[in-house]
Amino acid sequence: xxxxxxxxxxxxxxxxxxxxxxxxxxxxxxxxxxxxxxxxxxxxxxxxxxxxxxxxxxxxxxxxxxxxxxxxxxxxxxxxxxxxxxxxxxxxxxxxxxxxxxxxxxxxxxxxxxxxxxxxxxxxxxxxxxxxxxxxxxxxxxxxxxxxxxxxxxxxxxxxxxxxxxxxxxxxxxxxxxxxxxxxxxxxxxxxxxxxxxxxxxxxxxxxxxxxxxxxxxxxxxxxxxxxxxxxxxxxxxxxxxxxxxxxxxxxxxxxxxxxxxxxxxxxxxxxxxxxxxxxxxxxxxxxxxxxxxxxxxxxxxxxxxxxxxxxxxxxxxxxxxxxxxxxxxxxxxxxxxxxxxxxxxxxxxxxxxxxxxxxxxxxxxxxxxxxxxxxxxxxxxxxxxxxxxxxxxxxxxxxxxxxxxxxxxxxxxxxxxxxxxxxxxxxxxxxxxxxxxxxxxxxxxxxxxxxxxxxxxxxxxxxxxxxxxxxxxxxxxxxxxxxxxxxxxx
Amino acid sequence: xxxxxxxxxxxxxxxxxxxxxxxxxxxxxxxxxxxxxxxxxxxxxxxxxxxxxxxxxxxxxxxxxxxxxxxxxxxxxxxxxxxxxxxxxxxxxxxxxxxxxxxxxxxxxxxxxxxxxxxxxxxxxxxxxxxxxxxxxxxxxxxxxxxxxxxxxxxxxxxxxxxxxxxx
Numbered sequence: 001x002x003x004x005x006x007x008x009x010x011x012x013x014x015x016x017x018x019x020x021x022x023x024x025x026x027x028x029x030x031x032x033x034x035x036x037x038x039x040x041x042x043x044x045x046x047x048x049x050x051x052x053x054x055x056x057x058x059x060x061x062x063x064x065x066x067x068x069x070x071x072x073x074x075x076x077x078x079x080x081x082x083x084x085x086x087x088x089x090x091x092x093x094x095x096x097x098x099x100x101x102x103x104x105x106x107x108x109x110x111x112x113x114x115x116x117x118x119x120x121x122x123x124x125x126x127x128x129x130x131x132x133x134x135x136x137x138x139x140x141x142x143x144x145x146x147x148x149x150x151x152x153x154x155x156x157x158x159x160x161x162x163x164x165x166x167x168x169x170x171x172x173x174x175x176x177x178x179x180x181x182x183x184x185x186x187x188x189x190x191x192x193x194x195x196x197x198x199x200x201x202x203x204x205x206x207x208x209x210x211x212x213x214x215x216x217x218x219x220x221x222x223x224x225x226x227x228x229x230x231x232x233x234x235x236x237x238x239x240x241x242x243x244x245x246x247x248x249x250x251x252x253x254x255x256x257x258x259x260x261x262x263x264x265x266x267x268x269x270x271x272x273x274x275x276x277x278x279x280x281x282x283x284x285x286x287x288x289x290x291x292x293x294x295x296x297x298x299x300x301x302x303x304x305x306x307x308x309x310x311x312x313x314x315x316x317x318x319x320x321x322x323x324x325x326x327x328x329x330x331x332x333x334x335x336x337x338x339x340x341x342x343x344x345x346x347x348x349x350x351x352x353x354x355x356x357x358x359x360x361x362x363x364x365x366x367x368x369x370x371x372x373x374x375x376x377x378x379x380x381x382x383x384x385x386x387x388x389x390x391x392x393x394x395x396x397x398x399x400x401x402x403x404x405x406x407x408x409x410x411x412x413x414x415x416x417x418x419x420x421x422x423x424x425x426x427x428x429x430x431x432x433x434x435x436x437x438x439x440x441x442x443x444x445x446x447x448x449x450x451x452x453x454x455x456x457x458x459x460x461x462x463x464x465x466x467x468x469x470x471x472x473x474x475x476x477x478x479x480x481x482x483x484x485x486x487x488x489x490x491x
Numbered sequence: 492x493x494x495x496x497x498x499x500x501x502x503x504x505x506x507x508x509x510x511x512x513x514x515x516x517x518x519x520x521x522x523x524x525x526x527x528x529x530x531x532x533x534x535x536x537x538x539x540x541x542x543x544x545x546x547x548x549x550x551x552x553x554x555x556x557x558x559x560x561x562x563x564x565x566x567x568x569x570x571x572x573x574x575x576x577x578x579x580x581x582x583x584x585x586x587x588x589x590x591x592x593x594x595x596x597x598x599x600x601x602x603x604x605x606x607x608x609x610x611x612x613x614x615x616x617x618x619x620x621x622x623x624x625x626x627x628x629x630x631x632x633x634x635x636x637x638x639x640x641x642x643x644x645x646x647x648x649x650x651x652x653x654x655x656x657x658x659x
Contacts, residue, residue, distance in 0.1 A: 051643060164567070168519070168560045175526070175553045182546040187534045189546060190526070216613075220586040221579060223617055386617035390610035390628045394636045397606055402646045407597065414590055425576055426515045444549045451543035 023063025031071015121309025173436020213417020261310020275303025601651025
């Protein structure tokens with residue numbers, strides 16, 4: 001019970017509250033700006049967190065995550081462009097509502113359902129993460145290896161785009177993690193005689209390159225795009241009739257979002273699409289979907305924000321990121337000397353419950369800021385790309401350089417920017433690369449240590465029940481899209 | 492309708508090698524085979540020190556997996572062709588060229604100057620014509636970022652014509 005009191009630390013400490021407030025504001029700004037989002041923003045702000053203590057740093061990143069996910073809805077409703085990929089489903093009904101002169105009502109519903117979904121998922125996080133951590137005490141190296149493989153296959157099968165392309169991207173991410181000195185034997189791999197590569201390829205240059213730089217190149221192809229902006233007078237709280245119509249949808253989507261979030265994948269994006277389609281399936285008025293249904297907005301928004309808490313569950317309990325943004329948060333934890341996993345729950349409960357509390361407060365803060373400030377945040381989209389992106393470039397370059405004061409990191413960032421552009425152009429998601437990169441050392445390390453335990457016998461993996469279960473689940477995850485495709489073809 | 496599906500699902504011999512799918516898969520395969528060959532140059536540890544597998548084994552497994560999956564993706568593209576992209580236009584190539592210019596200026600002249608130049612050029616080629624905004628983006632903002640990183644994070648930027656003047 002005393003752990004729950006620790007959740008209120010962000011409210012009791014002025015410094016933490018200021019960090020939380022700034023993180024929420026920054027997250028909203030990032031969410032509103034199309035092309036940016038909590039992942040890119042988190043990666044850009046990571047170097048700045050070095051000036052903060054670990055709890056403040058992670059509180060800042062989680063506040064950006066929660067608020068950034070909601071912020072995407074403002075742009076989705078007003079200019080029919082999702083501020084973040086997770087808000088794509090919100091456009092479908094949010095913008096038609098705005099065109100009917102009901103932008104305030106749509107944003108009000110988006111704000112309420114996002115807040116509910118977010119708070120619901122924090123409750124899931126508070127109860128479920130310690131349970132998962134307890135379960136993980138039973139895990140040895142083989143189990144962790146099987147779990148990481150399961151995570152990657154899930155990412156491939158329920159992530160955006162083609163599962164096979166996602167698998168290729170994930171394997172490529174793991175391959176990047178092998179660059180540098182082999183951590184067990186100190187033998188150079190893929191260093192090509194370049195000294196700077198012996199330490200391996202850093203996470204930040206890859207993330208900033210794949211997200212921010214590739215987005216800048218994508219924006220260069222969209223210069224002629226014209227946004228039709230809908231005017232917003234004020235955000236309106238949903239009416240009793242709206243609540244009556246949507247409470248079941250909000251509750252269902254919150255559950256779906258939290259569950260999808262726990263699975264390692266592009267949490268919010270997939271969650272909002274499923275939340276939306278389930279809202280349509282259960283609705284009494286499915287014909288209104290796509291034409292301005294308030295249930296559609298509620299279904300998508302509750303789900304994408306519920307995925308934030310869900311995605312934090314495996315991140316904190318197992319050290320396996322549940323989404324691209326939680327991969328950034330995981331990096332933040334590691335560079336601040338905090339190793340997520342079961343031991344964290346035993347040794348630093350104050351730290352963990354501080355994060356839980358921060359997420360709870362961030363959800364309330366973005367409700368207040370979104371409700372009263374959506375009009376101001378919407379104005380940020382008026383900053384033209386021709387001014388915005390050069391500024392983002394300056395921050396990206398300095399931020400990437402700052403971590404190890406190495407120009408090589410900047411070159412790596414630019415390389416991954418160009419690579420990310422072509423990957424996205426040809427339908428390869430960049431998220432599996434990030435997850436693969438962060439899981440790479442875990443996958444290889446646990447595989448090699450398991451083989452030491454098993455005396456080189458690969459079949460011994462199958463003698464471990466938990467590992468075997470994860471392998472079977474991984475196989476199901478791989479076969480699921482194939483079966484689904486066959487079913488669709490038959491239909 | 493049936494005829495259309497058949498037409499979409501097959502490719503003529505001439506388009507086989509010039510299709511987007513072929514080009515993308517070829518690049519991945521070329522890179523993977525090159526990296527696979529490189530793995531044979533990795534040092535090996537003597538059996539007594541070898542814990543589990545050799546350092547080259549894991550990357551080899553990954554590369555074989557990538558090669559097999561790429562072949563599968565290409566095979567499946569015969570049934571379901573990839574989404575067609577519109578051709579890249581001038582602003583993209585200009586942006587790419589400016590990025591190369593950034594690398595050259597940052598490496599041989601000055602890091603700060605490189606950021607300012609890139610910001611100016613991108614902003615200009617993307618359509619900004621107001622000199623005040625161009626100056627704000629290319630001079631004022633980089634100065635703010637520079638000072639911020641310098642003072643708050645205690646960062647020392649690499650030397651160059653302008654940066655050396657600041658540090659001297």
